[in-house]
Amino acid sequence: MSRYFTTPIYYVNDRPHIGHLYTTLVTDTLTRFHRLQGEDVRFLTGTDEHGQKIEKVAKKEGVAPIDVADRHAPTFRDLWKRFEVANDDFIRTTEPRHRVGVTELIRRLEAAGDLYVAGHEGWYCVGCEAFYPEKDLEDGKCPTHGTPPEWQKEENVFFRLSKYQEPLLALYEKGSVPGIPFVFPETRLNEVRSFVAAGLKDLSVSRTAIQWGIPFPGHPGHVVYVWLDALTNYLTALGLGSGDESLVSRYWPAGDERRVVHLVGKDILRFHAVYWPAFLMSAGLPLPTQVVSHGFWLKDARKMSKSVGNVVRPDALVDAFGVDALRWHLVSEMSFGQDASFSDEAFLVRYNSDLANGLGNTLSRAVRMAADAFGGKTPSERCDDNEVKRAAEAAVAAWDAAFRSCRLHEAAEAVRVLLGAIDGYITAKEPWKKVKAEGVTPALHRVHHNALEGLRVAACLLAPIAPGAAAEVLARLGAPKAAEAIGPSDLAWGGLPLGAPLAPAAPLFPRADAKAYFAEPSKEKPVTEETKPAAPAAAPIPPEAPAASPAPVPAPAATPAAPAETPRITVDDFFKADLRVAEIVAAEKVEKSKKLMKMTVRIGEEERTIVAGIATAYTGDQLVGRKVVVVANLLPAKLMGIESNGMVLAASLPGTGEPSLLAVDPSVPSGTKVK
């Protein structure tokens, strides 16, 4: 069975962020899983380099578009290298092989009679590279970019997409391979189906307003529409139209023996699940097996956006905790297919519980005890009937099933369960007591063998997700093997060499001190693009906030950073915060919370709820009637399930961090602006 996995090709105008990284890492994890099973796997990623945005940047800089592309493509390539992404090929749409393939595909569409020329004019957004009907504009501007569109007239080449409505619906019904839904997850398949069922219009597939693209064969002055260009990369990388199509026949499916899976973010699902199969049908080419769509990472439960400045770039976390820790976190934290929230706090909690306490500590105790007992060697007796073996076999089965049904987080869960079983086994057998009471017995050998052998299997299961860590664990167990060299036979019980060298080593994943990590000013906002918190909405978690806190606590923070270390802001930055005088009209302590106080405040005519961590210093009675200063335009945050809409200002007393509310002269009317 051959398997061909692809990521989307990434537009080089964009700096890579966690979204690109996630798609690529998930694909890498899946390909590593299938390689480990001994299958013939190919993994493609690359960059999309044509289009108006690049053209404009180039013009602005006075350079050729290819120079812009050449400058940015390596940032993706290098990032994948850093994250141990093992792609077989990296395609750039500016490469000759791509142009050749796209030209060949278009020749086939033409031959099928599916291309025709028609006039077209309308409002055109440069950012979207798309026309908008008048009614879709907001105040005459592009709804996505908020920029004024240009009125453009074009004579375009059209593709008879409408012709493929019924064949596409049949595809969604039956799948390209029986039994495998064409789109994963099901809810996305429903979306695509209803989109197509609503009726398909023919698609404009050429552009005349742009020069930076692939010349449209037979239509001088036209370049190929971005998606017809980009999607085709999956085939041009295999050599479509090159004269040597051996890779096409090896990986592009024409039967049960080949599987093609496109991984995509949900935002570009339609292009992959509608346009792409339609192009292929027209060209008389086989269809991919499945389009797998994953959710988005949100930052602290909010959409990531450049304007909010909360785009996650996890460089600092990777610097501090390693590539494998991030890979593990991304795979296990997101329920695959759904959206998930990324936060540094959640990362540290998971790092400590799964990697430091779980994998790392279990490895440490097992290796140290065995090395001490057997003079720096692995046990010399094996054991083929015990609960660790049964746990390992169950874990392999669960892990296998999880990967095969795209439930990546459950594959990670299987590893955690196995590690827990090994840890529990060690605890139950108490080998540290046995060795004191009975000395080194055959039974002691067997106990240690089981623990170490269980860890060896766990490391193999970990390999697709965190290959570096997996290889390191194997090396420490005295069973060294590169992650890429692990094969199906390694999943079977009994691979640990007997009497092999074994030496304790420094902690694999040293426990992280969350408090210390966040207390360091340079690391307060390590993963976001903006380094200066411009508005309170983007304020970092206060250093003393509990690690489990779900959102920034809008409470006075005892920031240890000296004033001199705080970056200067402009007055404009300051005025982003809407400070108002408010009167507290009700206040009660949040049950189950030590320090949270739920208050109703009146700002002018408006009443709203604010939750703040001041219950250690004030009772509800002391607060009611009091006038305070609040940040009125803070994004809402949920604290202990209560939505808080603002932040009460208070001083943080030195040492204890105890809050002391800012006093306002009682005569100042509620709602008054503070500046």
Next chain:
RNA sequence: GGCGAUGUAGCUCAGUCGGUAGAGCGGGGGUCUCAUAAGCCCUGUGUCGGCGGUUCGAGUCCGCCCAUCGCCA
């Protein structure tokens, strides 16, 4: 507005053919000590979004409503 989902413990989620709810993490308390302040033990009275219906019995089926999200218009 149309279509589709989702709403279960502080967080992330399981709950198969309907029999009055579970796991991991986090929190709190205790304890051992081989191990990375790790391990182990104890600790959850949750209106299973709301209302109504079917049923001997509903988180689980049906209807309506509310909230959130996605796709489309």
